[in-house]
Amino acid sequence: MRTLLFLIQKEFIQIARNKTMLPLIFIMPIVQLVILVYAADLNMKSIEYSVFDLDASHASRELLSHYDSSPFFDTQEQLFSDEDMEHSLKSGEADIVIKIPKGFEKSLMNNESVEVQFLVDGINNAAAVITTAYAQNILLKYHNNLGSSWLNLQEVQAKGIEIKSRHWFNPELDFKVYMVPGILVLLVSMIGWILTALNIVREKEIGTIEQINVTPVRKYQFLLGKLAPFWLIAMFELAFGLLLGRILFGVPIIGSVGLLFLFTAVYMLAPLGIGLLFSSLSNNQQQVMFLTFFFNLTFIMMSGLFTPVESMPNWAQYVNYLNPLAYFMPVIRMVLLKGSDFLDVLPNLIGIAIYSVVVLYLASLAYRKRV
Amino acid sequence: MNLALSCTALSKKFGEISALQNINIDVERGELFGVIGPDGGGKTTLFRILATLLIPDDGDAQVLGFDSIKDYLSIRKRIGYMPGRFSLYHDLTVKENLQFYSSVFKVDIEKNYGMIASVYDQLKPFANRRAGKLSGGMKQKLALSCALIHKPELLILDEPTTGVDAVSRIEFWNTLDSLKEDGMTILVSTPYMDEANRCDRIAMIQKGELLYVDSPKSLIDNYSEPLFAASSLDRFVLLNRLEQVPWIDLVYLCGQEVHFVLRDVKHDKLLEYFKKNEWGDVTISQIQPTVEDCFISLMKTR
Numbered sequence: 001m002r003t004l005l006f007l008i009q010k011e012f013i014q015i016a017r018n019k020t021m022l023p024l025i026f027i028m029p030i031v032q033l034v035i036l037v038y039a040a041d042l043n044m045k046s047i048e049y050s051v052f053d054l055d056a057s058h059a060s061r062e063l064l065s066h067y068d069s070s071p072f073f074d075t076q077e078q079l080f081s082d083e084d085m086e087h088s089l090k091s092g093e094a095d096i097v098i099k100i101p102k103g104f105e106k107s108l109m110n111n112e113s114v115e116v117q118f119l120v121d122g123i124n125n126a127a128a129v130i131t132t133a134y135a136q137n138i139l140l141k142y143h144n145n146l147g148s149s150w151l152n153l154q155e156v157q158a159k160g161i162e163i164k165s166r167h168w169f170n171p172e173l174d175f176k177v178y179m180v181p182g183i184l185v186l187l188v189s190m191i192g193w194i195l196t197a198l199n200i201v202r203e204k205e206i207g208t209i210e211q212i213n214v215t216p217v218r219k220y221q222f223l224l225g226k227l228a229p230f231w232l233i234a235m236f237e238l239a240f241g242l243l244l245g246r247i248l249f250g251v252p253i254i255g256s257v258g259l260l261f262l263f264t265a266v267y268m269l270a271p272l273g274i275g276l277l278f279s280s281l282s283n284n285q286q287q288v289m290f291l292t293f294f295f296n297l298t299f300i301m302m303s304g305l306f307t308p309v310e311s312m313p314n315w316a317q318y319v320n321y322l323n324p325l326a327y328f329m330p331v332i333r334m335v336l337l338k339g340s341d342f343l344d345v346l347p348n349l350i351g352i353a354i355y356s357v358v359v360l361y362l363a364s365l366a367y368r369k370r371v
Numbered sequence: 372m373n374l375a376l377s378c379t380a381l382s383k384k385f386g387e388i389s390a391l392q393n394i395n396i397d398v399e400r401g402e403l404f405g406v407i408g409p410d411g412g413g414k415t416t417l418f419r420i421l422a423t424l425l426i427p428d429d430g431d432a433q434v435l436g437f438d439s440i441k442d443y444l445s446i447r448k449r450i451g452y453m454p455g456r457f458s459l460y461h462d463l464t465v466k467e468n469l470q471f472y473s474s475v476f477k478v479d480i481e482k483n484y485g486m487i488a489s490v491y492d493q494l495k496p497f498a499n500r501r502a503g504k505l506s507g508g509m510k511q512k513l514a515l516s517c518a519l520i521h522k523p524e525l526l527i528l529d530e531p532t533t534g535v536d537a538v539s540r541i542e543f544w545n546t547l548d549s550l551k552e553d554g555m556t557i558l559v560s561t562p563y564m565d566e567a568n569r570c571d572r573i574a575m576i577q578k579g580e581l582l583y584v585d586s587p588k589s590l591i592d593n594y595s596e597p598l599f600a601a602s603s604l605d606r607f608v609l610l611n612r613l614e615q616v617p618w619i620d621l622v623y624l625c626g627q628e629v630h631f632v633l634r635d636v637k638h639d640k641l642l643e644y645f646k647k648n649e650w651g652d653v654t655i656s657q658i659q660p661t662v663e664d665c666f667i668s669l670m671k672t673r
Contacts, residue, residue: 006475207457208458210458211452216476
């Protein structure tokens with residue numbers, strides 16, 4: 001036990017002196033949260049649009065003023081031909097081009113149906129869908145207002161079924177509230193995984209592991225002495241990140257913080273185990289980074305950080321059993337945003353516990369064989 | 372029997388390459404035992420097996436009476452091992468390294484300080500310097516201190532003087548002498564033949580094979596060939612020429628001179644031969660063999 005404490009103490013002295021590790025531990029959470037949360041925002045804030053107005057009437061200007069006043073739309077330019085329209089989309093100057101046909105006002109006055117054309121840049125399908133939806137919304141609003149404001153008639157109330165939806169747990173559908181917990185999962189996992197792997201493989205590179213191996217320090221003591229510091233750092237990162245998320249983005253903490261830390265305490269064994277496994281399989285830091293890079297990217301993409309896991313094909317969902325992030329991602333959102341309790345997260349807790357035991361076992365096996 | 376070390380038919384292969392073949396060595400307690408041989412000869416492999424870092428494919432090694440595989444933990448408590456490469460923590464200070472190693476061996480620095488005093492006293496002014504920032508000689512002193520802090524019965528030093536300046540090398544061997552006087556068994560490897568003279572006994576290893584084990588003195592005494600040293604302005608030309616002479620077999624460069632073994636004829640005849648072929652200014656003299664000469668002779672006859 002005393003030996004273990006000496007090992008941990010030694011590790012912390014080294015971490016404190018490491019010129020890259022220390023900044024990484026404090027700056028990474030800030031950078032990841034602040035930059036990633038905004039960068040990964042799927043909400044469209046500035047849709048750039050151009051207009052080809054063939055009517056140039058009072059009615060068409062009225063319609064366009066609706067777009068102008070929308071906080072989501074930024075006017076680009078007035079177009080005068082179909083070629084202009086094409087160019088505007090191709091060059092990326094506009095995300096959407098609105099074409100108002102000749103006789104727009106006249107048709108409206110005569111209560112005839114009239115078509116407005118949207119040409120949308122569809123390269124990013126998600127963005128295109130959102131852009132179209134926003135543009136349609138504004139058009140609809142304009143149409144509904146036609147009666148009262150412009151024609152000075154009685155407002156025509158739409159009859160029939162009215163749908164009023166309420167979004168639970170994230171009533172304003174704030175993307176940040178959804179992203180921050182996900183980024184926190186990434187943060188603690190990467191810290192635990194990469195730092196552990198790099199640290200152990202560095203001892204191999206420098207040869208210090210050889211000197212340690214001829215001392216009476218047992219392998220399990222050595223490994224615990226490696227894992228414990230990074231486990232502690234990861235727990236600290238979670239607290240630090242949670243605090244940042246709360247202060248910067250007002251992320252709600254509805255469930256029990258204790259439950260979240262309990263889950264993280266068990267969960268962290270998985271990324272730490274992977275880090276240990278990778279370092280056992282590698283001889284130098286480059287090899288570790290390559291392995292990490294490959295698995296990291298796959299794990300993150302499949303974790304449900306951006307896209308719901310449920311919409312992935314079945315086989316991918318099975319593959320996700322190997323993905324530690326996929327166990328934590330739903331849990332952190334459930335606890336923070338929904339206030340889920342112990343029983344709600346129990347299946348994932350058991351899952352990740354089994355996962356951790358298996359990974360740690362494999363890692364210690366690989367470690368023993370190599371050294 | 373009170374052997375510090377006993378290897379029986381020790382063999383180790385790395386893939387197809389045989390690093391050690393059928394090595395038999397016994398080292399008595401209190402001996403300063405040297406292992407010499409060229410790089411890649413198997414010295415490090417042998418030491419790693421004895422330090423319980425490597426498991427031999429075949430054979431058996433008893434270290435301080437313990438089996439190197441079964442009782443490796445008992446061995447680790449009782450030996451001090453210094454690998455060829457500086458393997459202490461670069462980012463810990465001199466003092467912290469020493470404290471760390473004393474704590475993992477569960478010993479008190481103050482109590483065992485006498486053990487390392489002669490070495491560590493020279494490091495004291497740098498106690499708060501990071502180990503990675505020390506000079507080569509200082510690193511070696513620190514590594515020795517850390518290997519000695521738990522009062523080991525056997526010290527295993529893998530090429531401790533490689534890359535260390537001449538003055539520090541002599542100092543280092545003086546330290547080993549005084550450790551030996553205190554009764555410690557020391558196993559040391561070196562590629563420098565001149566250092567072999569300071570060992571009680573030496574083992575010569577080449578290509579994983581044990582060529583010879585004995586004291587340096589009897590090694591030299593057993594050398595029966597007439598050995599000569601020749602020198603001239605261009606020793607490479609001289610070397611090439613001597614290789615053509617019919618009565619000479621075993622010609623090699625040794626320092627500034629060319630050493631060779633002359634068979635069947637007196638060296639007067641050789642001088643005549645030089646004159647006849649107009650080789651110019653060549654001086655030759657019969658010499659006493661050194662450990663290096665013995666080693667080369669053993670190597671060639673294999």
